[in-house]
Amino acid sequence: MSDIADWIKSEVDAHDVVLFMKGSPQFPQCGFSSVVVQILDYLQVPFASHNVLENDELREGIKHHANWPTIPQLYVKGEFVGGCDILREMFEAGELRQLFEEKGVPVAAT
Amino acid sequence: MAMEAAEIDRLIREGLPGAEVTITDLAGDGDHYAAEVVWEGFTGKTRVAQHQLVYAALEGRMGGALHALQLTTKTPPA
Numbered sequence: 001m002s003d004i005a006d007w008i009k010s011e012v013d014a015h016d017v018v019l020f021m022k023g024s025p026q027f028p029q030c031g032f033s034s035v036v037v038q039i040l041d042y043l044q045v046p047f048a049s050h051n052v053l054e055n056d057e058l059r060e061g062i063k064h065h066a067n068w069p070t071i072p073q074l075y076v077k078g079e080f081v082g083g084c085d086i087l088r089e090m091f092e093a094g095e096l097r098q099l100f101e102e103k104g105v106p107v108a109a110t
Numbered sequence: 111m112a113m114e115a116a117e118i119d120r121l122i123r124e125g126l127p128g129a130e131v132t133i134t135d136l137a138g139d140g141d142h143y144a145a146e147v148v149w150e151g152f153t154g155k156t157r158v159a160q161h162q163l164v165y166a167a168l169e170g171r172m173g174g175a176l177h178a179l180q181l182t183t184k185t186p187p188a
Binding site: 032063066067068069070071080081082083085086089090 | 157158161162165170172173174178180181182
């Protein structure tokens, strides 16, 4: 495995919740990344984040980790959960909150 | 780089035979589309797997020639 693939794997495993995005939670630089940050903030879920715009190797490498071609990407307890579309759909259906509860991730009370 | 709605529609239909595809141009710039894909083959698959099937049909253009595709996948009503 390449260095970047090793690093991605270690980051995905190191954090309960980690978001690979464009920009940072304070300054998202893409509408889709911004939507995911807002969802996580609304649910008050603590999360680590990585700005793929700062590292082209990461920007490309992350697409191969879970065979997902776009950014943002959210991982919970080492598993790929989705990009913006799926996370928004899950959030609206209450499934995202349920997932966090099932995985033992602290989430805001309803 | 951009793509025509008709080409997205064609690629998805070829990749997912029998799928019902609805493409909406969100910005008129050939770069921001929404697509709803209803296909029998999605049955029993997670949303992630369903979306990956659509991305595979788009033969690597997703995230490249096609910057933004707001995707919704469904199985046909029972």
